[in-house]
Amino acid sequence: MSDLIKPGTDNQPPGKYKEVGPRGGQVPKARIVEIDQGDRLPPTQEKGRKWEKQ
Numbered sequence: 001m002s003d004l005i006k007p008g009t010d011n012q013p014p015g016k017y018k019e020v021g022p023r024g025g026q027v028p029k030a031r032i033v034e035i036d037q038g039d040r041l042p043p044t045q046e047k048g049r050k051w052e053k054q
Helices: none
Strands: 016-018 031-036 050-052
Touching: none
Parallel strands: none
Antiparallel strands: 016 031, 016 050
16 A cells, blocks of 8 residues: 555655545545646545545
């Protein structure tokens, strides 16, 4: 399991990130976003969820 990253965190490596539960579990209709160098991770669909690098 990768490190879990809070929404709004910046200076993360560029690439794809998947929305996961608070402890890294699967969530229904999880968003997958792609960020570039220097971008900030967007908000998740529900409070408490986090991002995991793909």
